[in-house]
Amino acid sequence: MNVEEEVGKLKEEIQRLGQQQPDGSYKVKFGVLFNDDRCANIFEALVGTLRAAKKRKILTYDGELLLQGVHDNVEITLLPPPAVAAA
Template sequence: MNVEEEVGKLKEEIQRLGQKQPDGSHKVTFGVLFNDDCCANIFEALVGTLRAAKKRKIVTYDGELLLQGVHDNVEITLLPPPAVAAA
């Protein structure tokens, strides 16, 4: 799987596991993502996929590197898609 494909799957998993917010974003904690069996089967390197998504401004979270256990309560926010401006 290439990076774009993995980031796309990550978006789906955050939507599945997370809570939808009033602004259209979805929030999930790192621990929920990391400990989900489905995610474990999809992502070889969840932390690397999260970093790639953060770099592309698809998700946001505090810190650079998330570690299982230490950062289980860190919220990951899947940002809503940008609004399309009407012409």
């Protein structure tokens, strides 16, 4: 699986496990993602996929590197898709 595919799957999993916000974003705690069996089967390197998505400005979270246990309560926010301007 390439990085773009993994980031796409990560978006789906955050939507499945997270809570939708009024602005269209989704929020999920790192521990929920990390400890989910389905995510464990999909992502070989969840932290690497999170970093790739953050670099692409698809999601945001505090810090650079998330570690299981220490950062279980860090909130990951999947940003809403950018609004398309009317032509």
